[in-house]
Amino acid sequence: MKLQKFKIITHNESQQIDEKTSILLNTEHIISVKPIKLTTVERQVIDGYWIRLSNGKKYKAIQVPEMIKKLFSEQLPKIAINEDNMHEISLQ
16 A cells, blocks of 8 residues: 545535645555646635546545656657558558
């Protein structure tokens, strides 16, 4: 089990406030992480992450471990266009 600390934000409908809660999540159960913009009740826009787990639960995180932030800053290789495939299509 690889627990990491996250800070999530939830909206409390009865009090009309956003609640920030620290939570430990098992990173082995994270299926996807998507960067998003979140708005607060005070109309602030903050950077956050939409986290989806293997059990179907979803969280809006406002703080994530540094390892996840590093993955988003990683550069992907350029998209390789296979020109050989384009010639085959035009010949058929």
